[in-house]
Amino acid sequence: MAAIEHPLHELARFLPAGSFDYVVKYLYQYKVHLTVAKSRKSVLGDYRHAHQGNNHRISVNGNLNVYEFLITLLHELAHLLTFEQYQNRVEPHGKEWKGIYSKLLIDFVGFGVFPTEIITALQKSIISPAATANGETELLMVLRKYNAVKKEGVCFIADLPEGALFRLSNGKVFKKGELRRKRYTCFELKTGMMYTISAITEVKQLEVINQ
Structure with missing residues (x-):
């Protein structure tokens, strides 16, 4: 998979204004190896837990707009936090992951980094998060209004x-x-x-x- 390893200061351009410090806190605390990947049709992000001396690994597609990038990153961070607490004893997208992901979304909404339109669309995800991006149809349709490049026609x-x-x-x-x-x-x-x-x-x- 073609990807770019970004120093943390470079990460800021992929994130909404005001969110960088909060994100970096998690990356430092859990020693996350973050990769900004080229576009992948099958996934927006990916998580691999730490094992055999390797750090936690998260990848997020770099072609996403800043809001979709952050939400995808939070989805993967929720997997990391679930693993830290439960290891492999729970389902990947079970109630434990849903609770942690919901808490992350609530926290970042509270930080004021999302526009009102996205906050409204996030309410369903906060109540009952979907396991995949395709399960967040209404949210994705709102998020992609913020894409910098509009495809004509x-x-x-x-x-x-x-x-x-x-x-x-x-x-x-x-x-x-x-x-x-x-x-x-x-x-x-x-x-x-x-x-x-x-x-x-x-x-x-x-x-x-x-x-």
Whole structure:
């Protein structure tokens, strides 16, 4: 995995204003080896616990905006704190992890580092944190409004009306169907096959299809 090892002072540019000192306190206290990774489609962050003399290791994707970066880092720090307290005796995203992650979110909301819109979206996560980013659909849609680079002509599939035609990044063209939990049933025009696609998938809406 391509990644960059950042001195701690460089970490500040990945974080919201006012959060650096609070984050660094945890990194120093638990001797965390933090890696800012290049974009990974499958995960936003990752945690590996300390073992055989190695430090705790956390990686977070460096292409995230500062608010999404911090929340992802807190998600992984919650795994670290859970391991410190319970070792491997509890489920990775069980009630112990949820309680610790909720406490971290409450603390950082209290530090005043998030805009009001994000604080509102975080309330559901504070009450019942999801195990993965895809489980935080509403939160991610708010967070990604703060991306510095806006992709022209691209939107979330959730923002399209039912029946709209759209193209994925792989070039395949679909018709949007109904919502089932946090994913939409969509039909690929070329094959007629049905797929379920995450509500936060970025797509390009198509007005006219050349058959």
